[in-house]
Amino acid sequence: MSSKFVKPAFSTNLKALVPVPASFCDLVRYQFDAGGKLLRPLLVTLVAACANIHANSPGEISFEDDPLFGLYRNRKLGKYSLPPIRAAVTGHTVSPSQHRIAMITEMIHTASLIHDDLLDSANLRRGKKTVYKRFGHKQAILGGDFVLTHSSRLLAEIGDTEIIVVLSQVIADLIHGELLQLTTEADDTRRFQAYLDKTYRKTASLMANSCKAAVMLTRPKLSQELIDCFYEFGRHFGMAFQLIDDVLDFVADEKNLGKPGGGADLQTGVATGPVLFAAQSFPELDEILLRQFGLEGDKERALELVEKSDGIGQTRMLAEFHFQAAQRCLTRFRDSPSRKALLHVAAKCLQRNN
Numbered sequence: 039m040s041s042k043f044v045k046p047a048f049s050t051n052l053k054a055l056v057p058v059p060a061s062f063c064d065l066v067r068y069q070f071d072a073g074g075k076l077l078r079p080l081l082v083t084l085v086a087a088c089a090n091i092h093a094n095s096p097g098e099i100s101f102e103d104d105p106l107f108g109l110y111r112n113r114k115l116g117k118y119s120l121p122p123i124r125a126a127v128t129g130h131t132v133s134p135s136q137h138r139i140a141m142i143t144e145m146i147h148t149a150s151l152i153h154d155d156l157l158d159s160a161n162l163r164r165g166k167k168t169v170y171k172r173f174g175h176k177q178a179i180l181g182g183d184f185v186l187t188h189s190s191r192l193l194a195e196i197g198d199t200e201i202i203v204v205l206s207q208v209i210a211d212l213i214h215g216e217l218l219q220l221t222t223e224a225d226d227t228r229r230f231q232a233y234l235d236k237t238y239r240k241t242a243s244l245m246a247n248s249c250k251a252a253v254m255l256t257r258p259k260l261s262q263e264l265i266d267c268f269y270e271f272g273r274h275f276g277m278a279f280q281l282i283d284d285v286l287d288f289v290a291d292e293k294n295l296g297k298p299g300g301g302a303d304l305q306t307g308v309a310t311g312p313v314l315f316a317a318q319s320f321p322e323l324d325e326i327l328l329r330q331f332g333l334e335g336d337k338e339r340a341l342e343l344v345e346k347s348d349g350i351g352q353t354r355m356l357a358e359f360h361f362q363a364a365q366r367c368l369t370r371f372r373d374s375p376s377r378k379a380l381l382h383v384a385a386k387c388l389q390r391n392n
Contacts, residue, residue, distance in 0.1 A: 065181040072164045079140035086136040088376035089253040136252045143248040145189035152182035158306045204251045215239030242276025274364035281357035284310035304337045311353035316344045
């Protein structure tokens with residue numbers, strides 16, 4: 039659903055890569071065509087439409103009376119389907135600049151994946167060889183840099199310095215998040231806080247600041263309070279999304295996940311929610327965490343203790359908390375197909391298996 043809606047914009051934008059040598063262009067296309075969810079540009083587009091409708095339409099702001107609210111609150115969506123996503127942005131057109139923010143968002147995300155896979159020595163992404171495995175280390179580094187540079191150029195062409203500042207923060211957060219991932223705190227409280235900080239910087243910051251940038255372009259302008267509300271929606275959505283991703287690393291199979299599961303993060307010495315929650319019940323994990331699963335048998339023992347604990351369930355509960363917080367952010371805005379679609383997408387992400 040999301041892919042059909044946003045892929046034409048990417049096809050148009052990729053024509054700008056024609057002057058690049060063919061082999062380099064192949065690398066970038068390989069990553070863009072890998073079959074990703076395109077969740078981020080979908081989210082930004084729906085947020086922009088929701089903001090535009092709120093700014094330009096009279097009407098009551100209601101949420102509890104929405105017949106779908108119970109479905110979202112109780113996550114009993116089943117096979118319930120919304121009208122096509124295109125219908126969610128009809129009536130109040132998303133501006134070209136807002137569409138561009140959505141496109142830039144996916145480009146930043148794509149560049150980060152290329153670099154992440156190289157740093158993590160990952161072999162698979164979305165069921166295919168990672169870029170560095172397919173094209174080599176140097177080409178992957180340059181390819182990620184190129185996509186990031188191209189996204190910066192597109193951002194500059196919008197001509198709004200405040201928007202540039204907001205999205206530049208995302209790139210700084212991505213780098214900071216990678217640095218946080220390289221270290222392990224000895225104190226369990228600080229360790230968990232560092233994990234949440236890393237989760238925000240590597241995942242939620244892009245969603246939060248992209249949503250903020252898109253609604254900053256709404257005309258007439260929204261109040262700063264409402265702009266911040268959309269930022270908070272993106273932040274909570276991003277936190278919930280990554281927490282579920284960390285759960286799936288333990289419970290999903292490789293076929294559905296499109297990359298290795300079975301606690302694959304442990305292979306690279308990365309401790310996520312399920313392990314950190316498990317450590318609160320099994321102090322034995324503290325030493326394993328401090329040495330970043332560096333000894334033979336550490337990964338297997340960590341997996342065993344995660345299974346014995348409620349680490350996976352507690353991580354899901356934390357994701358649910360952030361989902362509900364994201365949902366509450368939307369109560370500030372008028373009912374619209376866009377708002378319903380945002381709720382639907384958020385709930386589906388909480389229930390996903392890949």
